[in-house]
Amino acid sequence: TSAAMxxxxxxxxxxxxxxxxxxxxxxRLRPGLRPGLRSVAAAAAxxxxxxxxxxxxxxGSAMAAVLGHDIHFHDKKIALxxxxxxxxYDRMPDSYSNRVSSISPGSATLLSSFGAWDHVCSLRLKPFxxxxxxxxxxxxxxxxxxxxxxxxxxxxxxxxxxxxLTKQLNAVADRVGVFYRSxxxxxxxxxxxHSCDTSPWVQIELSDGRRLQxxxxxxxxxxxxxxxxxxxxKNIEHRYEQSAVVATLHLSEATDNNVAWQRFLPTGPIxxxxxxxxASSLVWSTSHEHAxxxxxxxxxxxxxxxxxxxxxxxxxxxxxxxxxxxxxxAISLLKPSGTAVRQLPPSVAKVDPESRAMFPLGMGxxxxxxQHRVALIGDAAHRVHPLAGQGVNLxxxxxxxxxxxxxxxxxxxxxxxxxxxLLKFETERQRHNVSLIAATDMLKRLYSTRLAPLVLLRTxxxxxxxxxxxxxxxx
Amino acid sequence: QLSLFRLTMKRLFSASHSSVxxxxxxxxxxxxxxxxxxxxxxxxxxxMNDIRVPFIRDTLLNMSSNYxxxxxxxxxxxxxxxxxxxxxxxxxxxxxxSVTGIDPLEDNIRTADQHxxxxxxxxxxxxxxxxxxxxxxxxxxxxxxxxVASEVVEHVADLEMFIKCCSQVLK
Numbered sequence: 001t002s003a004a005m006x007x008x009x010x011x012x013x014x015x016x017x018x019x020x021x022x023x024x025x026x027x028r029l030r031p032g033l034r035p036g037l038r039s040v041a042a043a044a045a046x047x048x049x050x051x052x053x054x055x056x057x058x059x060g061s062a063m064a065a066v067l068g069h070d071i072h073f074h075d076k077k078i079a080l081x082x083x084x085x086x087x088x089y090d091r092m093p094d095s096y097s098n099r100v101s102s103i104s105p106g107s108a109t110l111l112s113s114f115g116a117w118d119h120v121c122s123l124r125l126k127p128f129x130x131x132x133x134x135x136x137x138x139x140x141x142x143x144x145x146x147x148x149x150x151x152x153x154x155x156x157x158x159x160x161x162x163x164x165l166t167k168q169l170n171a172v173a174d175r176v177g178v179f180y181r182s183x184x185x186x187x188x189x190x191x192x193x194h195s196c197d198t199s200p201w202v203q204i205e206l207s208d209g210r211r212l213q214x215x216x217x218x219x220x221x222x223x224x225x226x227x228x229x230x231x232x233x234k235n236i237e238h239r240y241e242q243s244a245v246v247a248t249l250h251l252s253e254a255t256d257n258n259v260a261w262q263r264f265l266p267t268g269p270i271x272x273x274x275x276x277x278x279a280s281s282l283v284w285s286t287s288h289e290h291a292x293x294x295x296x297x298x299x300x301x302x303x304x305x306x307x308x309x310x311x312x313x314x315x316x317x318x319x320x321x322x323x324x325x326x327x328x329x330a331i332s333l334l335k336p337s338g339t340a341v342r343q344l345p346p347s348v349a350k351v352d353p354e355s356r357a358m359f360p361l362g363m364g365x366x367x368x369x370x371q372h373r374v375a376l377i378g379d380a381a382h383r384v385h386p387l388a389g390q391g392v393n394l395x396x397x398x399x400x401x402x403x404x405x406x407x408x409x410x411x412x413x414x415x416x417x418x419x420x421x422l423l424k425f426e427t428e429r430q431r432h433n434v435s436l437i438a439a440t441d442m443l444k445r446l447y448s449t450r451l452a453p454l455v456l457l458r459t460x461x462x463x464x465x466x467x468x469x470x471x472x473x474x475x
Numbered sequence: 476q477l478s479l480f481r482l483t484m485k486r487l488f489s490a491s492h493s494s495v496x497x498x499x500x501x502x503x504x505x506x507x508x509x510x511x512x513x514x515x516x517x518x519x520x521x522x523m524n525d526i527r528v529p530f531i532r533d534t535l536l537n538m539s540s541n542y543x544x545x546x547x548x549x550x551x552x553x554x555x556x557x558x559x560x561x562x563x564x565x566x567x568x569x570x571x572x573s574v575t576g577i578d579p580l581e582d583n584i585r586t587a588d589q590h591x592x593x594x595x596x597x598x599x600x601x602x603x604x605x606x607x608x609x610x611x612x613x614x615x616x617x618x619x620x621x622x623v624a625s626e627v628v629e630h631v632a633d634l635e636m637f638i639k640c641c642s643q644v645l646k
Binding site for chain 1: 512513521524525528529532543544545546547565566567568569570571593594595
């Protein structure tokens, strides 16, 4: 019967549409029923959700989980669509994953708000207290450190975050339906002031033919977002002629390892992010050719390249060194505590076999984050260079803002897809994100050169910034 | 306990004994399709929801001790007099209330019914009727917990009778 064929709620259990009812002892096929059955079922069977999140990565999953745990969404229906299979670990494997993120304290607070941070802590993470950033072409450096002994941030494997999010999604399974292996292939948009017969909801078609309807579609499907493309939202994008090489490294000797290191080479920044007392994660942004070379070379040469990148002074020129030294003496006259000794990062002994990988880098920013019944979050809305370690934190910031506005809208009985509150989210986040993305892009370009005038400029700039606490605190 | 919300007060003197004013009816007839265009003629009423829905919600929550923040108006029976296209009925329905919306203009009720029909939750919680207030008094004596007449009394012909009918259908 068509009633039986109405959508089944649950994990990937949507019944495929079929015109043939099951035969059974009491089922009799009435002649007139069959032809109309398919169309009646088709019209009735597309289940209606309050919110559908398309994309089950870190940002999409966290968005669904935050809404699922929101008191004002207690009676709402939420769906999360993810093209891949589900991932959950009770214990992490002994080796570290090569994809890690730097989680800011603000993001950690968001994750705590719905119980995910506890899971992260019980799996594994590495807090860091200090960040040293310096130039390959001069002695200039800047050190970030919090005066109170709080953590500056946390290095967490992406798999750990996903596992924590999956656990918290399971906890609200009565409200949030997670559909794995479900790729959305088409979206149909409603007209804003709808006329008589057309549905006012967004229609979603999955690759296996199943359909859903929703009052609000949240696109969290990454920098090649299908939601953004189908909504015809213009995206400003730029491919950096760079790839990032990632790997898991083992240090020569155990150390406190609570410092994040980043050195700007002319070819791109190289960063060492702590994972444990003996292991660190590498993120080395460099040209595509160099990245391929790094992946192809044997393990010893790879390790030598890394140590040399951090320790070698081959890019220094006498002129710059002298100019830098003069500026530093000037600062120490005016502000004795304003200069610090440059420390050297730990040396690397080995790389985990199979842990080397590379992926291309680019920047992107959507001109609009929202439309009627649509909102973009995470990389679907904005993509940055990893040099600032901000990518996923911007996404978590989007979630905090959008969830705040949706929660208020739900408590006001508003239509969740209404532009009224979606525009507020867009304004707040664009204001925040645009300046950070522009600054990151500018830093990337500024540090991509050996030209003396620019090196001098950034050398003095970095030294001055390091000496001035008010500026440093703002960063 | 009289829970009558008067959001605007303007006395209209009329000799008729009906609350319905035919001049006002003609005016609204022309705009019967425009209710749900958030940027159209009724945009001001849409904006007002930002103020009047929280106001109604919070007043009712303050009077009750037993509610759930996910469904704050669950169990509350509301009469929305002069509901028009359902601009106020729908948010109240979303908050959990059982809403009866009445409006003398049939076209308004048609618009309201059609708009709620796509949302199964609202379709169940909200009932619309094309009727004046005095016409439903008979069948609805002491039925409602709350009566809302929002942006309505300035369009009403006989205000005293209107208010008397309100008190009769109130529990």
